[in-house]
Amino acid sequence: MRFVVPPTKIPLEDGTAGSLPVLVLTAAHSRFMLARMLPTRTTEDPLLGSWELIRRLGRVPRRLIWDNEKTGIRRGRRHAEGVDAFMGTLATRLVLLPPNDPESKGVVERRNGWFETSFMPAHSFASPADFDAQPAVLCTKS
Template structure:
């Protein structure tokens, strides 16, 4: 049998679902078909991949799943304006610990700023960050330059889910539905900061303190220590996150950032100004 195994593997590599009876014909097998079937049964999972119904065993510090949740609620953003803003959600796969923050937009700079904030609160990073094909992260099937630079500075790696496969990161997807039904109803929010503050309290007091059967009838907050112990430490300096651009200041001395207009001193009309924005502040400077 060992002499035939390379041929079996070559066939399964190209045709993972090929029946054992067909394999027997292709390799010229003339002995007991039961023996061949037993060997194929052992080898086939290496090439067929994981069944979507299978349960994945996660190791401490190994993986975190990320997603954007869009609550069906218009948040006051000042000056009588309302906006539906995304919430960046992180779920640690081993401990099932969740954290989240409302961000200004789904642009890459804002997403990475939110990721850095959540990771900074943990004080560590998992060995793998799992995302779907969010356009600012990996919409074309490979990490964007911005996302690749971010994960490179953290010393971790980014894994993109296959297209149209929400179950690949089903843990965080199910959490989003859980938030819709268990956190959002009956609440009112005065601002994005108020939303994040209420969400943080609810996660700490309820979501992360519930007993979860899949982690041995334990609570995420109790398993978090074991998860953190196997994570990588964060770099000593923060990576480049947020939005940044350079524009020439027009005669009306206003610049637009995330749909809002900000005035600049008229003395720099006609000169280039550098605009940077994080989750809390917009800075405009003229370096000339």
């Protein structure tokens, strides 16, 4: 799982426009991809976003591989509060990749690159809900 940021601002419910983080789940072998726009990167939002993506996937992966970035999943050398309980509830394992190690996730990185440079710039989004609806259909076709 990884965060990406849309290249353009999206209209928000309060009448402003912003670039909210997008949580991306990519299955490494099939390259099946799901994405969900989140309000923040604080711990609660990535966990709720992960749950929604896993629910849409229809299965819990044996392990969730996360980029080792500032996601709200890690606090220093430990997992953020609630992360271990979330993983235990799902009976899955959290794997945090080493920083700056693209070789450990090459297929996923290429897929994320397509999402950031081809999918998002080619589409317009009326709201975060509109963004969430479009990748669910389109990201599985390329």
